[in-house]
Amino acid sequence: MxxxxxxxxxxxxxxxxxxxxxxxxxxxxxxxxxxxxxxxxxxxxxxxxxxxxxxxxxxxxxxxxxxxxxxxxxxxxxxxxxxxxxxxxxxxxxxxxxxxxxxxxxxxxxxxxxxxxxxNRWHPRTRAMEALFEAGELGTVRAVTARFDGLAPAEGNYRLDPALGGGALYDVGYYAVSAALAAFDWATPQVRWAEQSRWHPDSADSETAFVLDFPGRGSAEIHCSLDGASAEEFTATGSTGSLHLSSPAFCAGAAPAQLTAAASTRTYPAVDPYQLMVEALDQAVAGHPRYLVPLDQTRLIAATIDLVRSNCAQLAQS
The missing domain is CATH 3.40.50.720 (NAD(P)-binding Rossmann-like Domain)
Incomplete structure (x- = not known):
């Protein structure tokens, strides 16, 4: 269209x-x-x-x-x-x-x-996970653990360069932050602590770890890196149940993916989330209502990354 x-x-x-x-x-x-x-x-x-x-x-x-x-x-x-x-x-x-x-x-x-x-927000498993959170299927979410370790970028890749918006937090940390915010109903968090490592003093971050607090609710422990490892993990624990995503927790698509919640496991067949994303936007442009990632959620993810970066900068100056 x-x-x-x-x-x-x-x-x-x-x-x-x-x-x-x-x-x-x-x-x-x-x-x-x-x-x-x-x-x-x-x-x-x-x-x-x-x-x-x-x-x-x-x-x-x-x-x-x-x-x-x-x-x-x-x-x-x-x-x-x-x-x-x-x-x-x-x-x-x-x-x-x-x-x-x-x-x-x-x-x-x-x-x-x-x-x-x-x-990945268009993947059926991600859509189902967010629906479970929105419906309160886990009760009140108290704790989230999220980890995304990715491959180290090649020499000359923009991910190494802070001036180009490189680094683990912007790249793979984005996915973990997004899932954690969804678990806490897109509430605005506070940063309890954060720390970063770099490939060299002038590079972007190679690794960032931090804890987000959601006052009156709980907290999310998040780790992300581009150090050559490969791990994608996500678990949310609520007052009445827990949810776990099989690995790869964030970048599923090319193989079947699983979500375990309320003592049952759901399997989602291999799918191309990129095509689902393109189809949704193509239809929306034509005037047909379709799911699109809301800009207010995009903004909250960016604001949360702002807070983490600010916390790390303050720690580096102290």
């Missing part, structure tokens, strides 16, 4: 989003803009552009997907919205709550959809 244009033709666009658009009935991969035109052409679009601005000026593009490094999200999301395009942007949408606020305001002014591409 919609013509899609991509800003960037990197690994995630190549491995996940382009196949998702091509597999979605009605959606068209209309254009890709990239500095390397061969990489742009490899995605199979109708048109390619060497400049991002040229794609935004294409009147046939309905939705812009932004797959650039994190620090480039704010300027290019803003430019795409002002060009009259709906926008799907890789997570984290902004490097702060203030950036999310600015983009959300531009989206309102432009009357365009702005959606964070938190692809």
């Amino acid at each position: 919609a013509n899609w244009g991509f800003l960037g033709a990197g690994s995630i666009a190549r491995s996940s989003l382009a196949p998702a658009v091509l597999a979605t009935g009605g959606a068209v991969l209309h254009a890709v803009a990239a500095g390397d035109l061969d990489r742009a052409r490899a995605l199979g679009p109708r048109r390619t552009y060497a400049a991002y601005e040229a794609l935004l000026q294409d009147p046939d593009v309905d939705v812009v997907y932004i797959a650039l490094h994190n620090s480039a999200h704010l300027p290019w999301v803003t430019a795409a919205l002002r060009a009259g395009k709906h926008v799907l942007c890789e997570k984290p949408l902004g490097l702060s709550a203030a950036e999310v606020d600015a983009m959300a305001q531009t989206a309102r002014e432009a009357d365009r959809l702005l959606v964070e591409a938190a692809w």
